[in-house]
Amino acid sequence: MDWSPLWISLATSATATAITFLAGLGAAAWRERRTGPAMAVVDGVCLLPLVLPPTVVGFLLLLVFGRNGPVGKLLLSFDTTVVFSWPATVIAASVVAFPLMYVSSRAALEQVSPNLLEAARTLGASEWRVFREVALPLAWPGILAGTVLSFARALGEFGATLMLAGNIPGRTETIPIAIYFAVEADDFRRAVAWCTADIAISLVLLGGLFYWTRVQARMRGAGAAR
Amino acid sequence: MSLEIHIEKKLPEFSLQVNFTSSGGPLSILGASGAGKTMLLRSIAGLERPDRGRIALNGRVLLDSAAGIDIPARERRIGLLFQDYALFPHRTAEENIAFGLRMFPHEEQRRRAASAMQQMHIAGLGHRYPRELSGGEQQRLALARALATEPEALLLDEPLSALDTHLRSRMEAQLQETFAAFPRPTLLVTHSIEEAYRLGRELLVLSRGRVAAMGAKEEIFRHPPSLEVARLTGCKNFSSARAISENSLDAADWGCRLRIAGSFDKPPAHVGIRAHHIEFVESSHADANENILPCWLARTSETPFRITLYLRLKNDPNAAEVSLLQAEVLKRDWETFRGRPFPWHVRLAPDSLLLLPE
Numbered sequence: 001m002d003w004s005p006l007w008i009s010l011a012t013s014a015t016a017t018a019i020t021f022l023a024g025l026g027a028a029a030w031r032e033r034r035t036g037p038a039m040a041v042v043d044g045v046c047l048l049p050l051v052l053p054p055t056v057v058g059f060l061l062l063l064v065f066g067r068n069g070p071v072g073k074l075l076l077s078f079d080t081t082v083v084f085s086w087p088a089t090v091i092a093a094s095v096v097a098f099p100l101m102y103v104s105s106r107a108a109l110e111q112v113s114p115n116l117l118e119a120a121r122t123l124g125a126s127e128w129r130v131f132r133e134v135a136l137p138l139a140w141p142g143i144l145a146g147t148v149l150s151f152a153r154a155l156g157e158f159g160a161t162l163m164l165a166g167n168i169p170g171r172t173e174t175i176p177i178a179i180y181f182a183v184e185a186d187d188f189r190r191a192v193a194w195c196t197a198d199i200a201i202s203l204v205l206l207g208g209l210f211y212w213t214r215v216q217a218r219m220r221g222a223g224a225a226r
Numbered sequence: 227m228s229l230e231i232h233i234e235k236k237l238p239e240f241s242l243q244v245n246f247t248s249s250g251g252p253l254s255i256l257g258a259s260g261a262g263k264t265m266l267l268r269s270i271a272g273l274e275r276p277d278r279g280r281i282a283l284n285g286r287v288l289l290d291s292a293a294g295i296d297i298p299a300r301e302r303r304i305g306l307l308f309q310d311y312a313l314f315p316h317r318t319a320e321e322n323i324a325f326g327l328r329m330f331p332h333e334e335q336r337r338r339a340a341s342a343m344q345q346m347h348i349a350g351l352g353h354r355y356p357r358e359l360s361g362g363e364q365q366r367l368a369l370a371r372a373l374a375t376e377p378e379a380l381l382l383d384e385p386l387s388a389l390d391t392h393l394r395s396r397m398e399a400q401l402q403e404t405f406a407a408f409p410r411p412t413l414l415v416t417h418s419i420e421e422a423y424r425l426g427r428e429l430l431v432l433s434r435g436r437v438a439a440m441g442a443k444e445e446i447f448r449h450p451p452s453l454e455v456a457r458l459t460g461c462k463n464f465s466s467a468r469a470i471s472e473n474s475l476d477a478a479d480w481g482c483r484l485r486i487a488g489s490f491d492k493p494p495a496h497v498g499i500r501a502h503h504i505e506f507v508e509s510s511h512a513d514a515n516e517n518i519l520p521c522w523l524a525r526t527s528e529t530p531f532r533i534t535l536y537l538r539l540k541n542d543p544n545a546a547e548v549s550l551l552q553a554e555v556l557k558r559d560w561e562t563f564r565g566r567p568f569p570w571h572v573r574l575a576p577d578s579l580l581l582l583p584e
Contacts, residue, residue: 118273119312121299123326123375133325137316 024101054159104146254426272299305372
């Protein structure tokens with residue numbers, strides 16, 4: 001059996017999660033300090049990939065990264081292209097997972113008491129230290145949950161990936177795409193095998209998240225009881 | 227050592243307009259909730275930006291809107307004690323204090339943290355997390371953290387409001403000790419008259435964003451400059467007043483004429499008397515003395531050692547609640563006259579009257 005879809009899926013999801021973690025957390029931290037009507041637009045744009053059909057996201061990505069798109073043209077001038085390559089799977093997965101990271105990070109940062117951040121400032125801390133040593137550790141549970149959700153979403157990505165990266169076995173064929181084409185080709189055993197693999201990975205992820213939140217809750221409970 | 231404040235900031239309900247100079251020694255800022263007290267402290271600490279103004283601390287300009295100077299909170303070197311202490315829950319007591327000591331090497335941070343905890347009588351609790359400390363210990367830790375950075379001024383926002391009565395008096399003693407050892411400008415915001423009086427050397431009364439009075443606390447309590455200040459410093463009894471000679475006035479709401487001590491500086495618009503300044507006198511003296519009024523008991527309200535008597539000045543059971551005179555006496559004293567027949571007689575001593583110009 002060809003195991004490449006597993007490795008491609010894991011590598012794509014891991015890379016996309018790393019990108020989404022930085023971009024989503026960065027955007028949330030940037031957004032956290034601002035107010036005003038323009039911010040509603042920012043929120044809307046950041047959440048768009050969550051509500052749009054993946055095919056629409058995939059099509060928009062094609063417009064941007066395709067031969068005639070702004071980024072596509074730029075890359076062509078360096079004699080390279082991302083469409084139908086492994087990086088395309090990462091781009092598609094990052095874009096669809098981004099809203100989950102953004103929303104989770106925002107919620108987590110918002111519940112950190114502003115008093116604590118202000119206390120840190122009166123104690124002489126720079127904005128970076130306030131974020132790094134106060135906001136981030138206190139928001140960490142929510143941020144970590146967002147990271148796990150982003151990984152799960154990246155792992156399940158199908159529509160946008162298919163449109164931007166296609167189905168090239170050994171290069172862009174992730175598990176969901178392998179399942180679709182197995183069914184298409186009446187290869188029932190292959191479809192079942194990959195479905196089983198996907199369910200197993202998802203259960204491990206969810207189990208890990210559940211266990212970890214219970215540990216957190218127990219630690220907080222012990223603290224509150226004093 | 228001085229803190230100069232001139233700030234203006236528009237708030238939803240009113241605008242904060244405050245000008246004063248504090249020259250070391252604790253200054254109590256007294257005001258009702260929503261008078262702008264917390265906003266004032268936050269503006270000084272650099273957590274809020276006033277619309278206009280100038281703030282200078284020991285000659286160092288922290289804010290000058292005309293010159294475009296606005297030093298960020300982290301460089302102001304002002305210790306701020308938050309009402310809820312704002313201790314970092316994910317750091318131990320020692321790490322909380324060390325947070326403000328980043329400029330020192332690690333060993334020096336530990337040494338300073340230990341010494342700060344020693345001074346606040348929480349030595350040995352350095353390894354505990356804030357949630358593992360009692361309310362009083364948390365407060366001491368917050369104070370230790372603020373003072374360890376050697377701030378040039380100390381601001382305290384309702385420092386005792388979150389503590390129960392027993393802890394409050396102990397913390398009050400701690401604060402007095404701390405203030406005595408900290409010769410720099412110290413501002414303490416409170417809505418408790420007793421706290422403001424006991425902890426401050428000077429008093430500033432804030433009302434709807436304006437300084438209603440500022441000066442020596444004894445002077446403000448003895449001669450409040452306005453009806454508002456009299457009320458905010460705890461006076462309960464007021465009547466409108468009109469001068470009828472150079473040393474007597476007509477108190478319309480009380481329906482009587484009163485002699486005052488000395489003569490008027492300014493024509494009074496109101497006259498007030500504090501509840502504990504009302505004296506109860508024997509009926510037989512009633513005709514011989516002045517400023518003596520007959521009264522009837524409407525109702526009472528007790529605390530463990532004192533009692534507040536609500537008195538009607540006319541024998542009319544339907545008298546409006548607002549016209550009742552409130553007198554506060556020790557229960558021990560009350561026992562001596564509670565059995566007397568009505569009407570009782572109260573004396574509003576001339577030198578206890580608060581004369582309040584418009």
